[in-house]
Amino acid sequence: MKKEPVSSAKFYALNSIDFTQTMFFVQSVQIGVGLFSLPRLVSEEAGHSGWIAILIAGLITQLSVLIIFVLARRFQGLDLYGIINRLFGRWVGSLLGFCFALYCILIAADVSRSYIEVVQQWLFPASSKALFYSLLLMPIAYCAVGGARVLGRFAVLTFFATVWMVLLLIVPLQEVQTDYYQPIFEFGWSGLMRATYKVSASMVGFELMLVIYPFIQNKKKALLATSIGIWSTTLFYLAVVLVAIGFYSQDQIKMIVSPTLTLFKIVMLPLAERIEHFGISTWSFLVVSTAATYLWAAGRFVTQLKRWNPAFSTLLFVPLLFLLGVYPRDMAMLAKFEEIAAMIGSAVSLFFPLFLLLVAILFRKRAERRPQEDESKGAEAS
């Protein structure tokens, strides 16, 4: 990035992320603020068997990841925007790419804004949302400017900064009532499907593998790393939801807006009470990780136009991110906003790669010839 003329292959190599970073990357992008209300969402739709929805969502995610990897391997060395350009030509491709960039910004705004809402409800009831939101944008922008390398490392840091919170589950775990789970496999399929749809909003994030794929060092093990990432997310969600379902009664859990946080509320350490204040603040690591990655992914669209340097291209989207984030004024509007974002998010992450793959298979010739040319060009250049 210091010198201007860097070939794309070398740029990717200089900013590569390794196996563990890929693993934590997927995980930290997936885990956002969805977890706070997850137990309520699944219980509303599927009752005490809601935890099964999480496993199903995990399976669907794994399937989607497989599709993404088939697609990415087909276009070796290209990221999402490159693939779209190959498939649809320059103009339509740019339009679609721009739409994906907008989608990324939408999700980033959704995650950060929802987090600000939680911060406001739990920590600072009388604060200015715009101020807190713009404060959060600073680390997000700074992290996104660093590119894949900083994002990958930040994911590792995020993991270490937040993993201790799993221990907080121990306290409510001691008060779990096993009757709440029974009868275990009692569920209606339609409810379960609706619950799975709700969960999928919290699973979103793995579709960015298409953008980060060229940066991954060891491409053969990338699928393994990604799978470990999504399954650790799934198991973490599962653990939280299981504890929550066992801890609250079904009537109670539907009344609480953020059951996960209320779980933490009962933890009392000799040095500090109300540990969820600390937990919510620490959660900023996960939010920044998610939002910064989406911001960077959007920035990649401008970067590949090769007009401005990567850092500036990424920063171009920050005003839009700010405007989208302050747009929902109250809780009701934010709920609507979240709903729309969740819908678009699950649709894009599931069907967009599938759609691209189908198009790639249909226009087989066009898709396979070009990358080979590119490879031979790269070989000549080096």
Added chain:
Amino acid sequence: MIRFLQKIIKKIHHRPSYDTPSHAMPNFSKGSLDSYEQNIQTFHRTFDDSIDIVMRELPPGMITDSKVFVAYIEPLCPVELIDSAFSAISALTNTPSNLRPDEVSGALDIKALDSMEEASLLLLSGWTIFFIKRSNKTYAVNTYRPPARGIDRSETESVILGPQESFTESLQTSLSILRRRIKSPHLKVKLQQVGKYSQAFAAIAYLDNLAQKEYVDSVIERMSNIEVDSVFDGGNLAQVLDDNPFSPFPQFHMTERPERITSHLLDGKVAIFLEGSPFGLTGPASFIEFFQTSEDYSNRWVSASVIRTLRIVGVVISISLSALYVAVVTYHYQMIPNDMVVSLTESRARVPFPPLYETLLMEVTIELLREAGARLPTKVGQTIGIVGGIVLGQAAVSAGFASNILIISVALSTIASFITPSYIMSGALRALRFYLILLAGFFGLYGLFIGILMIAIHFLHLSSLGAPYLTPMVPIRLSDWKDTFIRAPSPFMIFRPTNNRPRDTKRQSFQDPATPHAIPTDQSIDSGKGDES
């Protein structure tokens, strides 16, 4: 980001260019030398106004049978050396001309020159310059031996266990200490001059079979690209070489302890010494290395590990304790346990300020005391510390300016910042404390964590000579963890740290602790006892 800042700096520093830029070195005719008289004239013209530069023309017969012009800087060259330079030149001019100058010079460093620029540069570096009329040749003899202070105890980085000597301002002394410690043909030392005016000698030392060539080349390239008037100290030089000069954190390890530099060199790092500075720089540095001392390796591993962990805890306390106090007392009083609420409210009941002002007041006071103690002579400094600390702290509490608990937290965080072995690093962390306190005062825990996030992301952006700053934590290098938070027993130290990507990774062969060198068997012990009695 850096580029953006650089752009701003360029804009701020924009000045109209003047017609006659002043050069550090006058323009000499490059290439060949002129005639004997012209050379003398040039020298007189250039150096006439300085009394410390001695220029003499010696009549024939003094050194050789022709006129000889000699020039040297008196304070830099002892008389004995100049005498031996004279005899070396006389020997040189009397020998057949097919011999090279270094073949007759003995132990003295002697050079035949071919440009005036070189001659004046060498003169300024303490060499004695000879113009010989008959052969119209110019020689320079190295007579540089400036007065230097002796090897002393290290004052800034004192240790209890381990060698007490430290590097000095003289480059020769520093290199001699280094050579004494590493007797290996692989230790290479390269010399460079830095600074337009200072032309200070800087030595780049590395072990060529260990240090990665990229790092060595990078250091040499950066050194030769330096364009500043002068560098006067290692810390000053480091900021010119840094990857990110805007960062508050040092990106080169700076130490005056020889054994520290030795071990860094043996880890595959590159060391830089600067004439005039007792501090050597080593890089690539990683964050965690600033919390290690050579004492850790002299000490037993358990106590060393405990102390290391303590230092990390110290860092956390020193940057976040006061900020945490401000955040919790201002916004998150629900977090305080029931039993503590009473004592906290009691001590805060009389304080008229909000926690932010109270904390800033005490933090500034402590920093004032610290700085005053550092500037004053040692004995007065101690008095200031004790009187200021105890009297002011006690008075502040009884006057109702600050709460007792705050005094504890401020004092604790200050003390915690002092256990960081690196002075630069502890200063950087102390400065960040104010930033975190302000954020915590305005935005509570949320602000505190935004501040910590910014610092963390800044760490991820940072690199030292291109190597990531936060290794071995991020990116994870599990094999290095044996020597980061803890110091594993020496049989585990088989491989060198991977951060410097040493070319030879193996440090020692595996020592099987089960079979030490000579265990006395039971029989020999018995027989020994028998002999005694």
